Amino acid sequence: MTAYQPIATHSSGHRFDTERRWAASLSLGFESRNEGSAEPVxxxxxxxxxxxxRVQRPFYPEGKHGCCHVYLLHPPGGLVSGDQLRIEATVAEGGHTLLTTPAAAKLYKADSHGVAWAQHTRLQVAKDATLEYLPQETIAFDGSRGxxxxxVELESGAKTLGWEVLALGRPASELPFVTGALEQRFHLSLDGKPLWLERQLLDxxxxxxxGHWGQGGATVQATLWAVGLSDExxxxxxxxxxxxxxxxxxxxxxxxxLLLRYLGTERNEAWALCEQAWHLLRPMLTxxxxHTPRIWLT
Incomplete structure (x- = not known):
């Protein structure tokens, strides 16, 4: 019989074995309201x-009746082994929201136990509502696992535009992504019926x-999606x-x-491509x- 092995814990209650979980969650809801004026907000x-x-207070850089801009904040600035992040946002009928982040997110190297991190984002958009999900890029350090x-769950008549930009390793520091494993999943549905399902393993x-038939040695990739265009x-x-x-x-x-894909080696090039595409598509969609979020310029 194997002798009982106590689990190493800290006085804070955190455990340090493979069952470690450091959870954080954020749930946001947006509604369109008249507030006594002719135009809703x-x-x-x-x-x-x-x-x-966390989130900062909402911003209205497009006017007080325009799109509601919100910055998603994760003060640690990156994910480490055991982190479990859940972000949910719901935009009710008639609302228009833009979600972004103040800086690039970092996925750090896994610890000696190889404990993975996880980030789950769920976006719900009601009829005649619009959600733009435009986080800044994600940088995966060598050895990251997660x-x-x-x-994205849409009702009929909903509109959405979003992207995910991922850079693998830190070539400028001569630290390529040579160990670790990442898994990305996308699930976009309309009235409960799937429109786009994707699972990607990065090992x-x-x-x-x-291989040229796969990643081809590329270190940067991006996916931009748009739903609700009148003329695709x-x-x-x-x-x-x-x-x-x-x-x-x-x-x-x-x-x-509509899906736009980038596969290359330049993080700035991928970001610029997505931003230019957004400038072209947003007028067609909305x-x-x-209107570039000010946080991108700081």
Whole structure:
């Protein structure tokens, strides 16, 4: 019989074995309200959090009746072994919200136990509502292990535009992504029916990572999605005509979802491509020009 081995714990109650969990959550709700004026305004009506996840006050840089901008804050600045982050946001009928982050997120190297981190994001958009989900890029350090899921649930008539930019390793510091494992999942549905399901495993030891039929040695990737465009073909044509002409990105559409993909080696190039695409697509999606969040310029 194996002798009983006590679990190493700290006085704070944290455990240090493979069952460690450091949880944080954030739940946001937005509604469109008249507030006695002819034009409605989107207000944040729910803000609940546990652990180190916060938001600043809402901003209205597009006018007091314009889109509600909110910055998602994770003060530690990155995920370590055992972190379990959950972010939920709901936009009710008629609302318009833009969610972003103040800086790049970092996925740090796993500890000696190989404990993984996890981040789960769930976005719900009601009829005639719009949600823009535009986080700054994510940087995965060598040895990072974790799972990242993004779930977008739409009702008929809802609109959404979002992206995910991921950089693997830190080539400028000569620290490439050569160990570790990441898993990304996307799930986008309309009225409960799936439109886009995707699962991607990023394992630098697998031949897919370097094979030309797979990752091809690329260290940066990005995915941008848009749902609710009245003329998807025209949007794709505009992207192909006005975005930089190179072979590191492509755009397509399927079942009402426009998808733009980037695969290359330059984080700044991927970010610039997504931002330019947003400037082109936002007027087509919402009838409003793109208004760059001030936090991106600091």
């Amino acid at each position: 989107t207000r944040m009506v729910r803000r609940r959090h546990t652990g180190p996840l 799972e990242q899921t993004t779930t 630098p030891t697998h031949r897919r990572f370097t 073909a025209a949007a794709i044509e505009a992207l192909r005509e006005q975005l930089p002409d190179h072979n590191r990105w492509a755009v397509t559409r399927r079942r009402g979802v 009838g409003l020009p793109a």
